[in-house]
Structures are given as structure tokens and as C-alpha cells.
Amino acid sequence: MNLDDFFSSASEPGRESGFLVLLAFLISFTFIRTSARLMRSPKVPWWPGSVEAGGVHLHHLVWGISLLLVSGFAAFVSDLYSPWWQITSVAFGIGAGLTLDEFALWVYLRDVYWSTEGRDSIDAVIVVTLLAVLVLIGVQPLDLDQTGAVIGTFGAVVVMLALAAITFFKGRLLLGAISIFVPVVGLVGACRLAKPNSPWARWRYRGRRADRMERARARHERDTRLDALGVRIRDAIGGAPTPDDDKPAS
Numbered sequence: 001m002n003l004d005d006f007f008s009s010a011s012e013p014g015r016e017s018g019f020l021v022l023l024a025f026l027i028s029f030t031f032i033r034t035s036a037r038l039m040r041s042p043k044v045p046w047w048p049g050s051v052e053a054g055g056v057h058l059h060h061l062v063w064g065i066s067l068l069l070v071s072g073f074a075a076f077v078s079d080l081y082s083p084w085w086q087i088t089s090v091a092f093g094i095g096a097g098l099t100l101d102e103f104a105l106w107v108y109l110r111d112v113y114w115s116t117e118g119r120d121s122i123d124a125v126i127v128v129t130l131l132a133v134l135v136l137i138g139v140q141p142l143d144l145d146q147t148g149a150v151i152g153t154f155g156a157v158v159v160m161l162a163l164a165a166i167t168f169f170k171g172r173l174l175l176g177a178i179s180i181f182v183p184v185v186g187l188v189g190a191c192r193l194a195k196p197n198s199p200w201a202r203w204r205y206r207g208r209r210a211d212r213m214e215r216a217r218a219r220h221e222r223d224t225r226l227d228a229l230g231v232r233i234r235d236a237i238g239g240a241p242t243p244d245d246d247k248p249a250s
Contacts, residue, residue: 015136017089022132024093025100029125032060032101037239040114061105064098067091100124107199114242117197119231122238127177139181159183166190171198196220 038047071091074080080088103124104112112118160179163186168176172189179186194200196216205213235241 017085018132018136020086020089021093021096022129022136024090025097025132026129028094028097029101030097032098033238036101036113040239059102059105059111060098061102064095064101067095068099069095071095096128097125100128114239116241118241119234119238122234123173125237127173130174130177131180134181160186163187163190166200169194169198169200171195171200193219 035047038044041047071088075085075088075092078084101121102113103121104118105121107120108117113121160183163183164176164179167179167186167189170189170192171194172192175185175189175192179189193212193216194205196205196213197220201213201216205216
């Protein structure tokens with residue numbers, strides 16, 4: 001698809017909705033991450049701090065989930081017309097941005113916003129952005145308009161999603177995203193050794209499989225130089241991690 005085709009089809013509600021969701025997602029993520037970094041910096045004490053109620057910290061994840069629920073429910077139960085479907089799309093994108101900015105909180109069930117584990121949130125945002133862009137330019141893993149074809153290949157779809165999920169849990173986020181569109185990449189990712197800090201390694205590389213954790217750590221050490229550029233990119237987007245004993249609240 002060339003640019004002329006993209007912009008000519010942007011007037012279609014489906015395509016335009018997707019574009020608005022992605023745009024709102026990126027803007028809200030950029031805003032909330034910038035806000036968190038300003039709160040973290042001692043050079044800008046005038047920036048508003050975290051909101052607390054009754055001693056309980058209210059993460060912006062809460063507001064993100066609330067927006068996702070409200071806008072998603074409205075889109076499902078209503079026949080929206082302009083400008084309401086645009087507003088709903090923007091609200092959904094904002095909710096997604098606020099929610100995925102704290103994706104690591106889903107995984108670790110504790111506040112790791114400024115720790116090394118918190119980089120998982122940045123990875124999640126990059127992967128979601130990549131997937132959204134691919135869908136917007138017309139690259140789809142399935143022909144979503146052909147319901148019968150999807151039902152007929154249900155088994156293949158399940159296998160594809162399972163391979164992608166295993167690849168994601170092994171810490172291979174970019175491979176996992178690509179595997180949704182190129183299933184053979186998911187097969188490769190699912191067979192590869194997991195990264196030592198990934199959920200798969202923590203769950204599976206224990207007991208009799210402890211030797212796999214050692215192999216994963218050894219491979220991770222060898223790949224450190226290759227990962228250095230990715231680390232710098234994530235630090236530039238989300239801020240460098242802080243040691244746990246000096247970690248401010250997000």
C-alpha cells in the first residue's frame with residue numbers, strides 16, 4: 001500500500017479509528033512518562049507530584065484501565081456517529097497509553113517503575129506501536145474481513161498465538177511481535193533459550209532445569225554488547241533505572 005492509498009482510506013471509520021487510537025496512545029504515553037521523569041528530577045520541584053488518597057498510591061494504571069473499560073463498552077454497545085466514535089477512539093488510546101506505561105506492574109505485581117524490570121513497560125509500548133503501525137499500513141496476520149476463513153483455520157490461529165505467547169514470555173518481545181505476522185518466527189522464538197530475567201526463565205528454569213538458567217545467563221552476558229544499543233534507546237525513552245534502594249515512587 002502506498003501513501004496515497006493510505007490517506008485516501010483514512011476517511012474510512014475503521015482505519016481512521018485505528019489512527020486516532022495510535023496517535024492518542026503515543027501522546028498519552030509520552031506525556032505520562034515525561035511527567036513521571038519530571039517528578040523524579042530534583043531540578044523541577046514545581047511539577048505536580050503523585051496523587052494519594054488515604055495513604056494508598058493511585059497509579060495512573062487505574063485511570064488507564066477505567067478509560068479502556070468505559071470507551072470499549074461504549075464502542076461495543078452503541079452505534080456511534082461522528083464525532084462520538086472519534087472521541088471514543090481517542091479515549092481508548094489515552095487509556096492504553098496510561099495502562100501500558102505501567103505494564104511491568106502487571107507482570108511483577110509490585111512497583112518496579114524505575115527499576116531494571118520496569119523496562120518491560122517500554123518494551124511493551126514499542127511492541128504495541130509496531131503492531132499498530134503494521135495493521136494500519138495494511139499488514140494483517142489474518143484476513144479479518146473473512147470470518148469463515150478464520151473459523152476454518154482456528155487450529156492454525158491457536159498455534160500461531162501460542163508460539164507468539166511463548167516467545168513473548170521468553171523475553172523475545174520483538175520476535176514475538178513479528179511472529180504474529182510471520183508464524184515461522186514464532187517457532188524459532190519458542191525454541192530459543194529464554195532470557196534470564198524473563199517470566200519463562202523464572203517459572204521454568206528451576207529444579208532439574210536450573211542448568212538452563214545458567215546457560216541463559218551465560219548467553220545473556222555474551223549478548224550484552226549487542227543489547228547495549230537497545231538499552232540506550234529504552235533509557236532515552238523511559239529514563240534510566242534507579243537502584244532498588246534509591247527508587248522513588250512512580
